Amino acid sequence: MTNSIIDLAHLVKKFGEQTVLKDINFTVMPGEIVGLIGPSGAGKSTIIKLALGMEVADGGSAAVFNQKMPNRKLLARIGYMAQTDALYEALSGQENLVFYAKMKGLPKATFAEEIAHVAAVVDLTKALDKRVAGYSGGMKRRLSLAIALLGQPELLVLDEPTVGIDPALRRQIWRELNKIRDAGRSILITTHVMDEAELADRVALLLGGAVIAFDTPEQLKQQYQVATIEEVFLKAEGVQL
Template sequence: MAETMISMHHLAKRFGKQVVLSDINFDVQKGEIVGLMGPSGAGKSTVIKAILGMIAVDRGKATVFDTQMPNRELLARIGYMAQTDALYDTLTARENLVFYGKMKGLDKTVLTHDVEHVAMVVDLLSDLDKRVINFSGGMQRRLSLAIALLGTSDLLILDEPTVGIDPALRQKIWRELHQIRDAGRSILITTHVMDEAELVDQVALLMAGKVMAFNPPEILKAQYQVDSIESVFLKAEGVQL
């Protein structure tokens, strides 16, 4: 039986009169990539914050490793990339990576190897010793992703990690994510780039505060009788194709 890494039951959240999440239900199993897909403003980041206990929900429950977050002891098992970068801009990229690696409890020898590896994945090897204050926005996003990839976290939660990244580098990053999945680790990734849905194991389509569909990409396309996840999304919205 598959091990459940994240479980969400009837999550609901509103900010004032605005309903952001009305009834969110889906799980992330061990050794799979789940893509939480939806347009900007659909509530993807709110789902992640609810999972991690960064916001209190109005109804429902979310657990990680069968435990309600936040839980300091579990943080070392999670690699998290937020939509906003939490970097020390007066430090170099390498110093940022080393700092966060030590926070994760990585051994010095392992950390030295990991810093080089994740910098290679996000194409920052030649920029490791440059101060982050001189990085472009895209470079800062790539550094944030590299930090999330440090170590061998059982679970990665990545919020829009490929925004502003060119197609060739996106392919390289997805190869790394697939290798992580194949090693038995789990990934929850949010994106509004619909072609990335073809690269995940399960697609959760988020619209109007609800997960309108949750299935592997091929099953969703067969159910909606279309040839792309973007078309699935449009049909789920009621658009005539």
């Protein structure tokens, strides 16, 4: 048994004849943010689905809290934000948050405080009474993130959480993620925004169905002899800098 929060070992995933993930290995430890970066279609979302037991691996193993996934009992300890928003558009933002708070089994006495906090983090307080059908795409992403944050989960798994969010709010969200990390909770985040990858404690670079590098941003920049994670990414892809 290890003390890792997520432990992916030799994961393989095929879709028909195509092998999309080959021998994926990495961990997320307590109190750290791991950034998973890679080009579109590299398999970042598939890794998340395998980790959470939403897809079945063709080889290897995925464990969360030292238990094999899927495991319904663990879901209350995990906050998950998918790439596609799963919201009830006929309901208001407030009603969506209350629904998911109930689904997560939060004590009713904490609803108001929890919802007020997560709505403030994503800057949706003034829009909570509006129907979600009238939200912009960015507002829907922010509501999805607020739902993932409900209940102060031990593990946050966020798939492209800041797409469509303006830079000032993105900075505010990252301040909250850092507080969560500093409180000893863990975060796995996929992102296309390379300056966000710089903010992670460790970065896994996914290319060609394999994790080709996994280290701190500083170590990766030293290893590739470049100044930014974006340049690490480009150099790994074979782009001449």
